Amino acid sequence: MIEEAPVSLADAPTRRLNMIEAINDALDIMLERDPNVVIMGEDVGYFGGVFRATAGLQKKYGKTRVFDTPINECGIIGAAVGMGAYGLRPVPEIQFADYIYPGLDQLVSEAARLRYRSAGEFIAPLTVRSPFGGGIFGGQTHSQSPEALFTHVAGLKTVIPATPHDAKGLLIAAIEDNDPVIFFEPKRIYNGPFNGYYDKPVEPWARHADSVVPEGYYSIPLGKARTVRSGNALTVLVYGTMVHVAEAVLREKGIDAEIIDLRTLVPLDIEAVQKSVEKTGKCLIIHEATRTSGFGAELSALVQERCFYHLEAPIERVTGFDTPYPHSLEWAYFPGPVRIGEAVDRLMKA
């Protein structure tokens, strides 16, 4: 039996969870609710995942629901597409977003286009979970943010949560969605909301309001942004780890900024973006990914096209540099408080 969600989440009992626990909880709930949900990936079964996201699930649901795969991302995504065609709802994991590329053809040419090319005869209701982003001394192949490769693909949805509360609700929505969803989990904030000050101890999620997570089933609609804080001086468009970095910098500078956590990049909450920039007249876009042709370029173009007559200053983009992600110079690469601060200063002077 499928339990109905509580009418008001405010009435639901809550727990404090970190992001990994919230993701694990979402997977647990969906395995329970829908017998067609299966979880597969490298080390996700018996071991419970290299980040513990699937811990305990194989024991609870059995080896045909949660299982380990060969080390072959093309096979993982390709098999998931076939399972989706059968009628399952697969949730494949790619261990690091940096390793999603061997599965790219299956994602771009197959999963994304299955519904379109078959006129709806076959669908690919997959949710590809993958840890992404830097800030953990992961070097070139454990730090990348390849979201722009996916936002460019018609037929894919791209979701990036920034809090445990959102991670659970968005992951449940992604699994229930009948379109293929790329679900990038910023691994830097699995355990706590990283604010960019890498030389200070990590804040655990337990002290953050958004670690209060309702028990049981709830979902957060895809395509809806979250206003992290309202303000009038400046709009900040941001997602993932950078939500917390931006928040810290703007709080410290005492600027009345409106911070919008996009949560879903495709489909984008264009209304929230447009409304905010029209109010503030200034726009700062922040992402960890490299700059050129990054998702920030799309955001910037959209704001320019739709809010041109409201803009009081050039749109600013704070991003990673156009280099592979370095190891030793990580904090010189990372778009941290100094780089964000400079851009904010320019915008406020304009």
Next chain:
Amino acid sequence: MTGRTSLPRPGGNLPPLSLHVPEPKFRPGDKVDYTHLDIPPAGVQPRPDEGCAAAETNPLATDLIRVLDDDHSAVGPWDPRLDPATLRRMLRTMALTRAFDERMYRGQRQGKTSFYMKCTGEEATSVAPAMALADDDMVFPSYRQQGILISRGYPLVEMINQIYSNRADKLKGRQLPIMYSARDHAFFTISGNLATQYPQAVGWAMASAIKGDTRIAASWIGEGSTAEGDFHAALTFATVYNAPVIFNVVNNQWAISSFSGFAGAERATFASRAVGYGVAGLRVDGNDALAVYAATQWAANRARSNGGPTLIEHFTYRAEGHSTSDDPNAYRSAQEREEWPLGDPIMRLKRHLVGLGEWSDERHTAMDLELVNDVKAATKEAEKNGILGHGLHHPFHTMFEDVYEELPWNLEEQADQAIRERRSKWPEWKES
């Protein structure tokens, strides 16, 4: 300047290495001599138990399973012993597939569509497996298995509607001709990207096993596409999970202009690759419909009883160009087709049936005429719905549908834009 600016010079007394770039035996104008091909007599290949270990199929992965002998009699342990009515149905379906190809090829030349691909000479590799499988076993074909759809009774008119991208095309004119999709005939949507369907078939088969279903999956690729990484992914996944799947490799000797040597055929048969993965491997005479049927039946029984996957290499010859965009005279000898030692699959089955006293030249001629007329009638019927580029297509808005389950705001805006452009070009235009 940094970095290497020139290649290192060969050193010492070591013999210089040399790069081997495969070259086909015959090029345009060459006289063809197939004596190097090892064609064993029919009927001598053993038929192991369907539940045998994959390694036991090793001899069959380098042999060639044949049922029809030089006199067109069915011989040996692989004879599927089909009744004459089934044999006639098989013959008719292969002949219909060829008649359909002929007509559609001409349709492309007449400008009724942009593109077509024939399967001439390979009809047995799709029709016979389709007949040996259950109708609800899921097939993941490449673009040269139209015989499966025809075998499963998919309406010819629907196939032609798709080829013409007309207003009745079930795929709404979105797909290149022949990239069919027919879920109600358990026929998976064809993709232009080679070999992607192989791991998908494995996933479908895994899903069937997860659910405790009894249906199995089968997939097809050409020998050229076995070089894709998806081939390796599929065989690895299939063996790891003992997936109920049949892999067909249609080795028709040519991948557009590249001969099979560029997929590694000079060193090993394609069936022999299976055994290295722990997958059963069978190599069959792909122009012998009875051998193809028997091999599929063996593999299907194996898969259905949880015996795991099988790879079947169909040794055949691509008698025509790769597609309507290809001229094979530019890279291979025209004699190849005429001299092909395994003959023509339709003629071989026909002679077998005649030998049984169950068919005759007269009946065959009459059947061919009937099939040509059937295809012609279907073509006329489909043409009522329009041909490519003649205005009878799906409504404009359908271009934006099915990208996602629901239209996001950007596609709504772009759909409006497309209709605005249309009105600006043709002010009188109304969306039908």
